[in-house]
Amino acid sequence: MRRKVRIVLPMFEMPTQLVDWHCALQAVDPAHNVARAYRIETTRDLFGHIIVELGWGRIGRRGSGLTISFSDEEAARRFVQRTLTRRASAPRRIGVAYALLETPADACGKSRMAVKPSTTVPPTL
Secondary structure, eight states, X not given: OXXXXXXXXXXXXXXXXXXXXXEEEEEEXXXXXXXXXXXXXXXXXXXXXXXXXXXXXETTSOOEEEEEEESSHHHHHXXXXXXXXXXXXXXXXXXXXXXXXXXXXXXXXXXXXXXXXXXXXXXXX
């Protein structure tokens, strides 16, 4: 009997602080007509629950979204980890990897994701 061993390499690192965290990802390949956007935002509501907001869709179009409330931070962290793991499997599923667009310094993409440089113009006096 042959056993399948699946090795999962973490493409995204989990944030150290889950509350008030966001992550924006894009997968673009004009040759395959792929232009996808994905975002994850986490906040805490007035009752102390963790709110995870997901948004996805084709770039340039109105996307879809989902908002989920978690009573404990560990359940929210597991959900975000599963979501990021699914996004990390994009090269196998859609043929294009997601690139990290914006995130706080300690969030989901230090390891292998291409970070889009910020284009800020210095103020002139």
